[in-house]
Amino acid sequence: MATLAHSSSRPVTGSDGRPHGSVRHLGPNWYAAVMGTAIVANAGATLPVHAGVLRSAYEAVWALSAVLLAVLLAARAAHWVRHTDQARAHLLDPAVAPFHGCVAMALLAVGGGTLAVGKDVIGLSPAVAVDSVLWVAGTVTGLAAAAAVPYLMVTRHRIDVGSASPAWLLPIVAPMVSAAIGPGLIPHLPAGQWRQALLLGCYGMFGLSLLTVLAMLPLVLSRLIHHGPLPLAATPALILVLGPLGQSTTAVGNLANAAPAAGSAYSGAMTAFAVLYGVPVMGFALLWLVLSAALVARAFRGGMRFSMTWWAFTFPVGTCVTGAAGLAGHTGLVLYDWLTVGLYLLLVAGWLTAFVYTARGLVRGTLLAPPASAAASTATVTATATATATSA
DSSP, X not given: OOOSSOOOSSOOBOTTSSBOOOGGGOOGGGHHHHHHHHHHHHHHTTOSOOOHHXXXXXXXXXXXXXXXXXXXXXXXXXXXXXXXXXXXXXXXOTTTGGGGHHHHHHHHHHHHHIIIIIHHHHOHHHHHHHHHHHHHHHHHHHHHHHHHHHHHHHHTOOOOTTOOOGGGHXXXXXXXXXXXXXXXXXXXXXXXXXXXXXXXXXXXXXXXHHHHHHHHHHHHHHHHHHHOSOOGGGGGGGGGGHHHHHHHHHHHHHHHHHHHHHTOTTHHHHHHHHHHHHHHHHHHHHHHHHHHHHHHHHHHHTTOOOOGXXXXXXXXXXXXXXXXXXXXXXXXXXXXXXXXXHHHHHHHHHHHHHHHHHHHHHHHTOSSSOOHHHHHHHHHHHXXXXXXXXXX
16 A cells, blocks of 8 residues: 655655755644544543543643644645646555545544533533534545545556455445444434434434445455564555554444434434444454554564654554443443553554654755655656756
């Protein structure tokens, strides 16, 4: 899987000797930074540990995620307006197109955080309004990505045998995020049809995403078994598999919690399903976490350097935190409380690492610079043209 931002530690410089970069090279993968930041606040709100200082920290991180979302939406809008050719090229690039699912998940994550954490800052009514707008926008965008990206994969992309990537899960998991965030809005809707429609609509998106993931995940595992580990820079993407696992567990738990408020006749069955589904899926998630961690450690030993794929260490792990918290609430087992805290510590470590390296890359001008190969090609063309002009 190719990365949208190269991992070179030396900035590509322009003719003035300064690091060169612009929104032209700002890909959709940057929304992962918003998702990864928002989930730190959202997952923190589900922890069994409650303290005023922690709540203040969650609020600060949520505010940061909201600012990052606003800045990135503006920058990506400029990218589409000023660099339409590059934006279209991203859609037609099989390594880049799946990351368009990240925009939906960024909208949904910030919206969910606004209701879960931000309500203490801006008030309940504004928080509900913001979450509603972002949930609708994220859901529409996510459903569009879940349909459009596979369509492009079938009709326009040329994908080599054995090149399946965990990033393929990104567009199809976006509706699962809608299914996990949507239940929070159910108590704020008029009783009756509206609440029941949202409840079952979220279940529909849960099924849509789950069945597609079940069709796609074997391709990823088959690629690993038959063709070996991913390239070093792409290895962190293995953590992305945790996303649909943790998010689906979170979704069924949240839907079970919201079912009584919706007046559903299936409340008891939904609660039972949340446990009967969530426990085995969380078990598989932990197995995958161990496997992917071992492969990431192997990549580190092999010389893996920072790239934007390191943001995979954040959001997928955060979904497992919220999934484990839901299981703790439904089973009453302290074991899941401990699992929630342990996974959250892992999430915070991953977020701090990705955030620091990303900030350093932006300051140095390496992350928004043209890829090294493109820069080298440009330098060659320029040198050739200069030599020709001189000889003439």
